[in-house]
Amino acid sequence: MRFEFSTAGRIAFGPGVSDQIPDLVAGFGKRAFLVLGGTPNRFGRILDQLASRGIAWDSFCVTGEPTTDMAQEATTSARHAAAEVVVAIGGGSVLDTGKAVAALLTNEGDLSDYLEVVGKGRPLQKPAAPCLAVPTTAGTGAEVTFNAVLGVPDQHVKVSMRSPLMLPRWAIVDPLLTHSMPPVLTASTGLDALTQLIEAFVSNKANPLTDGVCREGLQRAGRSLRRAFENGDDTDAREDMSLASLFSGMALANAKLGAVHGFAGPLGGMTAAPHGVICGKLLPYVMQANVRALQNRAPDSPALTRFDEVGRILTGKSTARASDAVTWIEELCSVLALPGLRKYGLSENDFPIAAAKAKNASSMKGNPVELQDAELIQILRQAID
Numbered sequence: 001m002r003f004e005f006s007t008a009g010r011i012a013f014g015p016g017v018s019d020q021i022p023d024l025v026a027g028f029g030k031r032a033f034l035v036l037g038g039t040p041n042r043f044g045r046i047l048d049q050l051a052s053r054g055i056a057w058d059s060f061c062v063t064g065e066p067t068t069d070m071a072q073e074a075t076t077s078a079r080h081a082a083a084e085v086v087v088a089i090g091g092g093s094v095l096d097t098g099k100a101v102a103a104l105l106t107n108e109g110d111l112s113d114y115l116e117v118v119g120k121g122r123p124l125q126k127p128a129a130p131c132l133a134v135p136t137t138a139g140t141g142a143e144v145t146f147n148a149v150l151g152v153p154d155q156h157v158k159v160s161m162r163s164p165l166m167l168p169r170w171a172i173v174d175p176l177l178t179h180s181m182p183p184v185l186t187a188s189t190g191l192d193a194l195t196q197l198i199e200a201f202v203s204n205k206a207n208p209l210t211d212g213v214c215r216e217g218l219q220r221a222g223r224s225l226r227r228a229f230e231n232g233d234d235t236d237a238r239e240d241m242s243l244a245s246l247f248s249g250m251a252l253a254n255a256k257l258g259a260v261h262g263f264a265g266p267l268g269g270m271t272a273a274p275h276g277v278i279c280g281k282l283l284p285y286v287m288q289a290n291v292r293a294l295q296n297r298a299p300d301s302p303a304l305t306r307f308d309e310v311g312r313i314l315t316g317k318s319t320a321r322a323s324d325a326v327t328w329i330e331e332l333c334s335v336l337a338l339p340g341l342r343k344y345g346l347s348e349n350d351f352p353i354a355a356a357k358a359k360n361a362s363s364m365k366g367n368p369v370e371l372q373d374a375e376l377i378q379i380l381r382q383a384i385d
Contacts, residue, residue, distance in 0.1 A: 001207070001208075003207035003208075003209070003254070004254070005207070005209045005210075005254050006146065006164055006167060006253060006254060007144045007167065007171075007250050007253065007254075008133065008143060008144045008167055008168045008169070008170065008171040009167065009168070009169045009170065010169070010170050010171070011144065011170075011171045011173065011246070012170065012171070012172050012173065013173045013174075013242070013243070013246065014173075014174070014175075015174065015175055015176045015235075015239070016174060016176060017172055017173070017174045018046070018134060018172055018174035018176070018177060020172065021046055021049075021087065021089075021132060021134065021172060022046065022049035022050050022052075022053055022055070023053075024132060024170055024172075025050060025053075025055055025085055025087060025132065026053045026055060028084055028085035028130040028169075029055075029084025029085050029130075030054060030055055030056060030084065031055070031056050031057070031081060031082055031083050031084045031085075032050060032055055032056070032057040032058075032083060032084070032085050032086070032087055033057070033058055033059070033060070033077070033078040033081055033083035033085070033086050033087070033101065034047075034057055034058070034059040034060070034086075034087045034088075034089065035059070035060050035062060035074060035086065035087070035088040035089070035090070035094050035097050035098035035101060036059055036060070036061055036062070036088075036089055036090055036094065037061070037062060037089070037090030037091060037093075037094050037136060038061065038062070038063045038064075038090075040059060040061055042180075043089055046089070058077060058078070058081040058083070060073075060074040060077055060078075060097075060101075062074075062090060062093050062094045062097050064093070065093055065151050065268070065275075066093045066094075066096055066097045066148075066149075066150050066151065067150055067151040067152070067153055068111055068112070068115065068150045068151070068152050068159075069153075070097060070150075071097050071100040071101065071104075071111055071148070071150055072110065072111045074097055074100075074101050075100070075101050075104040075105070075111065078101050078104075078105055079104075079105065083105060083129070084129065084130070085129060085130045085131070085132070086098050086101050086102040086105070086129055086130070086131045086132070087131075087132045087134065088131065088132070088133050088134065088168075089134040089136060089177075090134075090135075090136050090137075091135065091136060091137040091139075091140070091185075091189070092135075092137065092139065092140030092142045092149075092189075092192075092275070094136075095133045095135060095140065095142035095143055096140075096142055096147075096148035096149050096150065097148065097150075098131055098133065099128065099131060099133070099142070099146075099147075099148045099161075099166050099168065100148040100150065100161050100166075102128040102129040102130070102131035102166070102168075103124055103128040103129075103148075103161065103163065103165065103166045105128070105129040106126045106127065106128060106129050107124050107125055107126050107128075109122075111150075111161065114161050114163075115150070115159050115160070115161055116159050116160050116161070116162060116362065117157065117159045118152050118155055118157070118159050119159070123163060124163040124165045124166070126165070127165045128165055128166050128167075130169040131168040131169055131170075132168065132169065132170045132172060133168040133170070133171050133172070134172040134173075134174070134177070135171075135173060135177070135178075135242075135245065136177040136178060136180075136181075137178060137181055137185065137189040137245075138175075138178050138181075138186075138189055138190060138193060138228075138238070138241035138242045138244065138245040139188070139189025139190055139191070139192040139193045139245050139248075139276055140189065140192055140193075140245065140249065140275075141193065141196060141245050141246055141247070141248040141249015141250065141251075141252065141253075142249060143168060143171035143172075143173060143246065143249060144167070144168070144171050144246060144249040144250050144253060145167075145249045145252065145253045146162065146163060146164050146165070146166045146167045146253060147160040147161060147162035147163075147166065147253075148160065148161045148162075148166065149265070151268065151269060152269065153269075155269070156269040156270050157265065157266060157269035157270075157357070158264075158265045158266075158268045158269050159265070160362070171246070173242055173243075173246050174242075175235075175238045175239040175241075175242040176238075178238050178241070178242055179232055179233060179238055180232075181232065182232075183229050183230075183232065186225075186228050186229050186232065186241075187225075187229050187276070187280070187336040187337075187338065188274045188275070188276030188277050188280070189245070189276050190221065190225040190228065190229070190241055190244075190245075190276070191225075191276045191277070191279050191280030191283070191333070191336070191338070192245075192248075192275060192276040192279050192280075193217070193221055193241065193244045193245040193248040194218075194221045194225060194244070194248075194279075194280075194283070194329075195260050195261070195279040195280065195283050196248035196249070196251065196252045196257065196261075196279075197214045197217045197218050197221060197244065197247065197248045197251060198214075198218070198283070198287070198310055199252070199256075199257040199258035199259075199260055199261060199363075199366065199367075200214055200248070200251035200252050200254075200255040200256065200257060200366075201214040201215070201218070201251070201255075201306055201309075201310065202258065202290070202303045202306045202307060202310070202368050203255045203256045203257065203258060203366040203367075203368065204256070204303075204366055204367070204368050205254075205255045205256040205366050206255045206306075207254065207255060209254065210250070210251040210254050210255040213247040213250050213251050214247065214248075214251050214255075215313065216243075216247060217243065217244040217246075217247035217248055217251070218244075218310065218313045218314065219313055220240035220241070220243055220244045220247075221240070221241065221244040222313060222314040222315075222316075222328075223240065224236070224237040224238075224240035224241055224244070225237075225241060225244075225332065226332060226335055226336075228240075228241050229335070229336055255366065256363070256365060256366025257363040257366050258286070258290070258363065258364070258366050258367040258368070259282075259286045259289070259290065259358065259363075259364060259367045259371055259376070259379070260278075260279050260282045260283055260286045260363075261279070261361070261363035262358040262359070262361040262363045262364030262367065263278065263282055263286075263354065263358045263361075263376075263379070263380075264278045264279055264282075264363070265357070265358075265361050265363065266353075266354050266357035266358055266361065267341070267346065267354060270345075270346070270350060270353075270354060271341060271344040271345040271346050272344045272345055273341055273343075273344035273345075273346070277338060277339070277341075277344070278341065280329075280333050280336070280338050281333065281338055281339075281340065281341055281383045282379060282383050283329055284326045284329045284330045284333070285378075285379045285382040285383055286379055287307065287322065287325065287326050287329070288326055289371055289375045289376075289378065289379055290303070290307070290367065290368060290369055290371070291304065291307050291322045291323075293369045293370075293371060293372075293375060294307075294368060294369050297369060298369055301368060301369065303368035303369070304322070307321075307322035307325065308320070308321045308322050310322065310325045311323070311324040311325035311328070314328045314329070315328050340383065340384050340385040341380075341383050341384050342384045342385055346380070346384055347384075348381075348384070350380075351377045351380045351381070352377070354380060355373055355376040355377050355380065358376060359373075359376070
């Protein structure tokens, strides 16, 4: 058995750990570039503390899903400010933008030089500038991954900038920062984490280290996602979901994902659906398709026993099977009031091109079985309403 495992240089987890940010930034220099979410005023105390330590800062606000133009604009601002350290505080969109900026600060050229699919795909030559990744949502795990997912609006697709040299220097995971998430955001981000844990666990690249974090993360998400949705002030549930998100990022960075995320990139570019909604809506149907395909074409695959284990972890029943996991997820999505993808602009006419793009997506390479065109289209047919 051979495998590698990469994650952020340091991880700080727990209520209140975000208080460390000013001191950590001071250790990297006197000029900081802050990438923030749509409500930057909530971080006024941190900004004041940076100023009190003699640290000059410039900021960039990420609103909505990040795009290549947005990341390039932020990089231009950071270069103009001669930033020595990047601090990204926000959801996955903010963290991905911050990681891209940190990478481009130390590597020559434009963003397009390093993008997969639509760019030149050149490897980074130098480690990214120091980056502190501070999530305020519980879902993407982007604080411990080495890629940045960016939309390319004119090509209706999402692509990645990817390199182990992009790993943040620090991941600061403070569950208290997630308490302000409204229920709809709690649901969509939490479903992203749940999907990532399941896909990494059944991935053809899974290894003993990722197995451990997936099992722990699934247990916590299984008992706490609904609780966090129904009561945003449930401290234990928020902590569980922050851990589940962190673990999902560690797992996906080292074990690959699968067909749900294979679809998520194309559908994210073709529709207005939030990433987590796409994941949650597709997840039970992808699981069904995978189990059926494995039973028919690879009945000895160890992934089948892993799908059954997912059922036992999520339901808490020792006799549960994969079908029970599917039912559990469908019921959870009903409680979370997850809409079908038609609401966000997906139509039956989009199925062939979405399936074709999904087959070529990098995430699809981790799926435990190769799904055929008819199977991919049937998944979309089930998820549209």
